[in-house]
Each structure stands twice: as structure tokens, then as C-alpha cells.
Amino acid sequence: MVDVDAYQKKLSAQLNEWKAQTEQLKARAEGAGADLQLELNKQIENLKGLQADAHSKFEEMRNAGEEKANELKSMVDGMVGEIGDTLKSLGSRLKK
Numbered sequence: 001m002v003d004v005d006a007y008q009k010k011l012s013a014q015l016n017e018w019k020a021q022t023e024q025l026k027a028r029a030e031g032a033g034a035d036l037q038l039e040l041n042k043q044i045e046n047l048k049g050l051q052a053d054a055h056s057k058f059e060e061m062r063n064a065g066e067e068k069a070n071e072l073k074s075m076v077d078g079m080v081g082e083i084g085d086t087l088k089s090l091g092s093r094l095k096k
Contacts, residue, residue: 004062004069011058014080015051021087022047028094040090047086054079 022044029040054076061072 007073008058008062011076011080015055018051018083018087022051025087025090025094032094036093040093043086043090047083047090050079050083050086054083
């Protein structure tokens with residue numbers, strides 16, 4: 001059973017933190033070489049899409065019944081993992 005309110009607070013905080021991190025990475029990417037900057041900007045746009053998809057699925061989860069909410073939570077959790085991995089990868093690329 002999903003405690004949607006608690007999950008919402010946790011996910012909202014995480015998405016806000018990631019949005020700020022994405023903006024920081026975008027600013028740092030602007031100082032990178034042209035080829036790396038193009039690659040990083042593509043990844044950042046992909047990341048923004050993932051964040052929007054996670055938010056959309058979460059909204060769907062809030063309005064779903066309990067069984068569907070549990071299913072959607074699994075999807076959102078997978079997206080959250082992918083977003084975290086992408087942010088780490090981008091951060092590593094910019095440290096080089």
C-alpha cells in the first residue's frame with residue numbers, strides 16, 4: 001500500500017533538488033568544449049524529459065486507485081533511479 005501523501009512530499013523534494021542540479025549542470029556545460037557541450041545539452045534535455053515524465057506519472061498515481069497506485073509507484077521509482085544515474089553521469093563528465 002502506498003502512502004501517497006508521504007510519497008508526494010518525498011518525490012516533490014527530490015524533483016525540486018534535481019531541477020536545481022540540472023540547472024547547475026547546464027550552466028557548467030556552457031563552459032565546456034563545443035562537442036562536449038552539444039552532448040551534455042542533449043543529455044540535459046533528456047533529463048528534463050525524464051523529470052517531466054516522473055512528475056506526470058506521479059500525478060496519475062495520486063488520482064489512481066490503490067492497486068494502480070502501487071503499479072505506478074514502481075514506474076516512478078524506476079524513473080527516479082534513471083534520473084539519479086543520469087545526474088551522476090553528467091556530473092562526472094563535467095568534472096573531467
